[in-house]
Amino acid sequence: MAAKQGMHISKVAESGPGLAFIAYPRAVTLMPVAPLWAALFFFMLLVLTASQEGGRVRGGMYIFPLFDYYSSSGTTLLWQAFWECVVMAWVYGADRFTDDIACMIGYRPCPWMKWCWSFFTPLVCMGIFIFNVVYYEPLVYNNTYVYLWWGEAIGWAFALSSMLCVLLHLPCCLLRAKGTMAECWQHLTQPIWGLHHLEY
Template sequence: MTCPDFSPFASSHSSFEHFAIHSYGTNFASRTTIFCEPFGETFHKVIAIQSGTILTFRDAYILAAINSSTSFFSGFVVFSVLGFMASEQGVDISKVAESGPGLAFIAYPKAVTLMPFAPVWAALFFFMLLVLGLDSQFVGVEGFITGIMDLFPHPINGFVRREVIAALCCLVCFIIDLSMVTEGGMYVFQLFDYYSASGITLLWQAFWECVVIAWVYGADRFMDDIARMIGYRPLPYMKWCWSVLTPLVCVGIFLFHVVNYKPLTYNNSYVYPWWGEAIGWGLALASMLCIPLTVVIKLLRSKGSLRERWHLLTTPVWGHHHLEYLTPEAETKLLPPDSMIALSKEKAILFETVI
């Protein structure tokens, strides 16, 4: 158990899953302190939680350490059970079950029935799954609702309110999830899990987040913004993570996945038909195309030449709602002269020169 096997990393699917798991816990938070190790710059969930708060690098490192430590400990728990089942069946551990829903809903419940006081352990196991699912949904739904509320900060005719958006979001998710509790629901769940919630969609989002922050907005300007929020300038290596390292990792894993692409399978036996994969790619493109489509729509709605439109859309503008993130301890000496902060006891005034 303690001897690592690095051969699964030769599989593009395994690389995708490892990247997705780590990105789930240590994510790119665009309006707060950023922890940007190569494995931790994706997904919108932590953005929603951190929006409007001031975190420190200490908290970010603690979060990453807890995330990785939990994964390491969970590996001992899971593989001890799988090893026991493999020993009982006289087969290799890779033949017991495939990772994913087959492991959670087939292999592990079967192992629980072999333990003393099986009903108690089974009840605890499924209660754990219920609590885990609810906890994950709280953050996921909150991320979506936060994005909607940012688009409509003020109620429109009393309709666009947080309670209404939350109710509609939960209702739509409930209707879609009904298909996953049917007789073939596990196949639908696998399709959603593989294409719409992990893998290529996360890599796509992580890559463009880094490109926009580091190359469009500007890595140095972003470092200044973080200094305003937390009171000191981050280490220079983080700028190179945003600018070079993380984009290269995303592109490398993406190309590796394309070259070694294999049809989706369930539990090492069922191969999805072509129309099933078409539905899966439709789910993936539904979120991936939002980024380029938004860019095209913004460019078409702006006025002037293409260069003028691009310059207008990519010019950062600080409003009064950003002043709440300024800290009295901000080390303004470390900031360039064209973006100075004047702090007083009554208020904070930001002078930003538009380039």
């Protein structure tokens, strides 16, 4: 969009509701099958802004930034990315993953990628995550409205609903599996789907 308008990307859109109601609709028109994506996008906005606050102000305009700030923010995504790297590189195995990629594209990726998956990316993700938590600032809507404590609690519930799934899933799987802890771990870290398991 910035290239098409001949503008710097920082001037195309700003964060917040303007991003949803101005920039995204423009971007949707540039996508293939634009009417489908436009209908889905505005249906999502309709669901977000459906609630009414006191019959006058749309409550969705307060819920949308809350959801955006906590649930789909960089902090939550960094948490997910860290655990994805850990599981892929250290549980599934970076060598096994490299073999899978070579099987799919016909050649092995650069060895540097393996180092990134195993060390650099998880360390950077966790470092930025800790920095965001230490320097956390409560959400302020439109530079004026400060959310009450229960609003922040809802925001953290949004964030934790996805973040805790990562930590709670493993103990639940270990408790359901049969055998010793080592046998359960071995069973859970075995790949389920592979080329030798496919049936035609």
